[in-house]
Structure formats: C-alpha cells, structure tokens
Amino acid sequence: MYDVAIIGAGVVGGMIARKLSAYQLKICILEKEHDVAMGATKANSAIVHAGFDAKEGSLKAKLNVQGSVMMEQVAKELGVKYKNNGSLVIGFDDADRQTLAELYTRGKSNGVKDLQLLGAEEVHKLEPALSSKVVCALYAPTGAIICPYELTVAAIGNAMDNGAELKCDFEVTDIQKTDEGYQLVSGKETVSARYVINCAGLYTDRIASMIGDDSFSVHPRRGEYLLMDRECGTLVSHTVFRTPSKMGKGILVSPTVDGNLLLGPTSVDMEDKEDKETTAEGFAHIIREANENVDGIPMGKTITSFCGLRAVGSTGDFIITAPETGFIHVAGIESPGLSASPAISEYVADMLKEQGLSLKENPDYNPNRKSAYAFREASLEEKNRMIKENPAYGRVVCRCETVTEGEILDAIRTNPKAKDLDGVKRRTRAQMGRCQGGFCGPYITELLAKEMGIPYEGVTKFGGESMINVGVTKEGK
C-alpha cells in the first residue's frame, strides 16, 4: 500500500513526486510508456515563460509566475541546465504595438518583474539577427530556457533516490475504490494507494472517468518543430516570440540550453491523442514564419523534426481539483505547464495536506542530484582524474556531441535508468547530434544489451515493438 500513487511520469508528475519525496511517504509513479518524459514533456518549446501570457487572476498566471521564479533554484539542485536568456515578443506594425502594450500591462498585474517595451532601435541592438521589419518588442528579462526532459529525468531520479518508486509500462486502465483508498489496475498488475494524483496529461480525462468524474475533457493540439544544428544556436540569444494574434502565438525562434536552435510550434486542433505525426504543411508554416522573424536561418541545417501534443483542457485554465478526498486531478496542463511545474508541485502538496495527509519531513531527504553533465562540465584536471579512475570516460562514443562511454553507462545505471536508445539519448545527448546516431547507435545498442543482460536484438528505440534489429544475418546464425 502506497501513501501516494502518481499517474504519469511527465514533468508535472515528476515534480510532484520530487516534492512529496521530501516527506515520509511511500510514493509510486505509474507510467504507461517504457520511460519517463514521453508525453508533452518531451516535445515542447522548452521555455520558462516569464508569465505575461496567461489571463489575470487565472491559476495559469499565478502558478506560471511562481514557477518561473522557483525554476532557477530547482535546476541548480537537480543539476540541470538552465539559462536566463530573456524573451522578446516582436511586433511588425501598430496593431502589434497595441497588443504588446496590453501584454505589458497584463504581465505587470500578473507580477512579472522588469518588463520593458522596446522601440525598433533598442530591439535590434538587443537582437541583431531580427528581421528588419520588426519595429517594436516586449522584453521580458526573466524569461528563460531549460531542457524539459532533462528536468523531468532529474526530478524523478531525485525522487527515486529519496525513496519513491517508478513503474514503467504500467498503463492504468481501471481504478477501484477501496476502504483504504484506491486500487489502480494495469493488466494483471494492481497498485494500491491511499491518495492518487492524476497527472496523465492528455489522458487525465480518461483517468477521471474511471472514478466516475466526467466534469472536464482534454483534447490534443498539435505543435510541430524543427531543430537545427548547434552551428546555428548562436543566431539569436533571446527567445523570440511573435505578437499573439487571433491565429495563436505563432512560430518562435529560440536557442536551446544545449546550444541548438529551435523553430516552432505550429498549432492545430486534433482528435487523435496518439497522432504525433509531422506534416509537410507544418514544416512549410514553420519555415515561412521563422524566416519572417529572424534573418539568415540556414534551413539546410535542420537535424530533426518532432511533434508534441498540448493537453488542452475544457475550462481554459489549469484544472487542479479534488473530485473527492484522496484524489487530485492535475489536468489541462498545457503551456506554461513546464514553467509552472515547480509551483504546481507545491500547490498539490498543500491540497494533500488539506485533505488530511500528514506531511512529516523525510530526515534523509537530499534535494540535490549529481548532474548528468558532471563529466562534461568538469575541468581538464578533474576530467583526467575521472578517466584514470574510470577509463570509460576516456572513450568517446557519440562523436557529434562528444559523449563518452562512461557517461552512457551512468545513464543506464542511474535512477531512472535508461532502458532503450531514446532513453540514453535524452539523458546524455548521445545520438542527438548531426548524424542522429548513425555512428554510435550500434555501439550504444551493445552497451544497453550488456548492461541489461538482454540479447542485442532485444534492444529497442523506445520500448514496445520499436526493435532496432529484427533478426540475425546468415553469418550471425
């Protein structure tokens, strides 16, 4: 019997698990996929929004601004990259100028610090690569960037190091109420918990209906991206948004914390919650608008494309509610959910307390986690010491991103352990460079097979039927 079961190992479930692991609680995270951070958390804009977007008085606005203030400290404790690069919302004409003034006022009343309205000269000085058609901007110095899956892996790893458990490949398909709490069913397996937190992203409505709650629904809205080679990562230093219009927020251009350049997202309402396909129209849209924003984006340097699905709730705001004592929904967490996640975790902890869960401090709690980039960021002397101790740090496996065997083994051995090629990729960046695993894929496959004690052809890209190899050659036999 767990004290708390968290459904969904995205950034929201992950941050909540970490928060709760600071208390003397038996916690279990249940995730239907083979790894953590496989939902919206792995495919989004990776922006820690300053908080001028959300409507005054909304939960979104409140938790965004709080979360954005907390994020830097959280990132430091978890050893994940965070960069306070500042955001610019650019305008092309007088109508935009007016909208930006409204955003400025809204931001101020939401409590966003240091907002500034800029004229043409100032904004071009700040960001020289902007298109010459840009005439004004809203500048939010508190805007930042982070890597959402790195944050989530670290948060869940930290929660696990503090005692939480993680069950992957556990899709909750039924929930039964018992005297002590709930039974969560996945196939033949059952997990019992006194409290349940529903952080199932797009499927939070389905989970809700399992306890007879149909008070809200969630639908997917597609967002496609193009990711450019690190060569292009310094083209802009700020996150460049367009002025929002009736057509939505438009395509942004932003550096990532890993030094790539990110273009996107599109915004298309969908029905199928599993359709994460990219489209030719989407690519065309991204390329057109990104080129309007910034000059000289070398589109030939695209290294990958991807698509995320926003979990759009039926109320227009975050839905963080308790339909009954013992059950909490954290639903409709679309953007700025990543930014808000640290604040969401505190909000939920407070709700649990109100519901009578006793939150006694865990005396062994350690908020810090060793950075997955400890080797990469070490000094030369330190690196050489580490190589001497563990020669695997001297063997470079991923040549494009310079990732060593030692770092890959760390990812396979550290909570939450990488179990497939994509898992290694998200934890170490190996296979994320310009050759996209062409060179190192076969070698990482070998490391995974050896470490997990499974046959070479048993290694997958991301669990399930995503086999890398489907058999052996004639000679292999």
Place this chain on the structure above:
Amino acid sequence: MTDLVIIGGGPAGMSAAVAAYEAGIRDILILERDSALGGILQQCIHNGFGLHRFGEELTGPEYAWKYEKKVRELEIPFKLDTMVLDITPDKVITATNSEDGIFQIQAKAIILAMGCRERAKGALNIAGSRPAGIYSAGTAQKYVNMKGYMPGKNVVILGSGDIGLIMARRMTLEGAKVHAVCELMPYSGGLARNIEQCLNDFDIPLKLSHTVVKIHGKERVSGVTIAQVDAGRKPIAGTEEFIPCDTLLLSVGLIPENELSKSAEVELSPITSGAVVDQDRQTSVPGIFACGNVLHVHDLVDFVSQEAEIAGASAAAYIRGEQGEAVSIPLETDGIIRYTVPQILTAKKDVTVYFRVADVYKNVKIKVLDGGREVLTKKRQKVAPGEMESITLKQEQLEGVKRLRLELEVL
C-alpha cells in the same frame, strides 16, 4: 613537439603517413578514434576496391590491410580509440583516450583525414511519425557486416548513393526484400557499375524522380508513402503510392566531417564542405593539409590514396622547410562544373585537377581557360555528378597564367 600528426586512420590517413615516411619524415603519429585502422573500409566487405591502384578487385578490409601492413612494417606510431577533440590554428591538438586521458600535442604539420559522415534524416524533413526502423545505409551496413544483425526484412531505400545501392544488394543477399530504391533526382548519384550489379542483377526497381513523402508506423516502421516529383523536386499530387515495409534506409549524401577543421580556422568551401586546398592539398592554414573524404567525397578509394600521397609528401616538404616560389592562381568554375580540387594553385608544376559536374551531360568539352585563351580542352562522351572527373595540366601550360577557369560546353 611532433613533426607530423595525422587525424584519422582510414585509407587517407594511412596512405598519407606512408607517403610522408617515404619522403623522409620519421616523427609521425596517427590518431584514430575507432578501435582499428581502416576507416569506413572496415565495413565495406564487398568487392570493388583497388581496381585502379592494384589492378585487382579487393574487398574494403583487404584494401585497408595493404596500407595497414605498411604502416606496421614501417613502425609508424598510431593511437587507436583516441578521439581528437580540438585543433588550434597554431597546430595544438587536444585528444582523449582511456589510457592517456585528455592530452595535447604540438605538431609541426597536421594532415586532416577524418573522412565523412552520412546525411541524416533530419535534413530531409520527411513528414509522418518517427518509429524505429529508419537508418542511414551506412548504419545498416554496420549492423549487418560488423555486428551480424538484420535491421529489417522489408526495405525501401531513399537515395541512390553508392552505399544505398550496395546495401540494397547486401540486404537482398541476406534474405530481406528490397521493394524499391527512390531517387529524388532524374539520375542516380551512384556509380553506373553499382546500379548494374546491385539493383539490376536483383530486379530491384530504381524509381528516379521519386521521394518518400511520409513515414508510417507507431513503434516500428509499417510503411512509407512515396511520390513522383516534378522538375522543381516537389511531390506531384496524385502520384502517391503506399509501400508496406519495416525499414527505411537513407542514402542521401555524405558530408565531409570538418568540425575540427573549423576549430583550426581552416577555410572551407561551401560547395564541397571540405577545406579549400592548393595542389599540395595544403589548406588556408600553413602546415595543415587535408585529403580523402574530409576534403571532398570520393567514390573510389583509389583516388583517396592518390590524394593522400600528395598530402603526405607535401607535408614532409613543409616540415623540412622546402618552399617553392609562391604564386596564387585561383581555379574558378562555371557552376556546371560544381567544384574543383584543388581550388587554388600556389606553385607552377604538373597538376591533376579533380572535379564534379552538377548534372548529367552527354558529348561535352571541358575547357581550361586563362581569360579568353584555351589552355587545355578535353572531350568526354558522358559526365555525371556521381563520377569524379579529372584533367591534368602540365607545368609548361601554367606559364604566364594569372587565373584559371574550368568550363563545360555541351557539343
């Protein structure tokens, strides 16, 4: 201080090392990130190497061994499992391996021989899902030839580069079904002999002016939609065809691996993506030379060795401080001829200029011009982007020449 450091122990690096040794240099070090010498040839177990050089058809490993043997006989030092991380313009090399840790070497001369890598899917922006089962042809070759595993059973290949053609045959021989090779262009980028021996002999259809417009499948590829493209390479609506398959192999081009050249501030050509070099294969940074696929993509390893020998011998001359009278004759092209190597002549001596054309042309005249004057001409029946061409200029022909221009005229 080391006289000559060679980055990369593929055919280019090994040939260069041997040539430098034969020119009298003894203090040589080859740095190779792989656990064996031989470069990409290690995984090319098919025949077809060395026809020009040795007059016999060798496999990749056999060809590589000829050079590795020499390197070993001459006791030229090399370090394996050693990745070069950085080169500075004043020739300080930073490298890492598990024995020495991260270390630095000051070199008198450097030869860049890092080879090339395959272009990945990202650059193509194919719509659809991103399941397992999409590999570059070279990666598939590694799984099959080096590891003994089959990355798929029902295959579509996008791109008709040589590696793709060779893998079409290899996968077929291993019992897989290759449904089609789609090529965006109206001609193949691969060698004519590979189309004959790898596709036609196995009845594998080559679909020219076709591309993959969508990838299907959630966890593993379940099929691809292909379509014909128009002259502007845009898919033509209504020509879509769904092919069920579990694997998509990409053979869509090779890119010289020049990250280190950039850190050394070597000037790169936007066309070849390799260094701009002179007849000695010396780059814009004195004492840094380049050869093999890192300089420009070769289809035949024989020419790689040839080029590497020039680089090796020239590096030796540089180390000994031998420098001729300096001239500067740029070699320009008309765009129909896409590029030349070398791109500049800095000495007046016999020189073979290698080049590639932008499209397929029949019955052509290649002209080397000095202003309006024809220095040299050469007729060819057919030229194609997939086959490297060359033309040799004699020292006498360079007398009084200020700049040269290569043009192609269709007769």
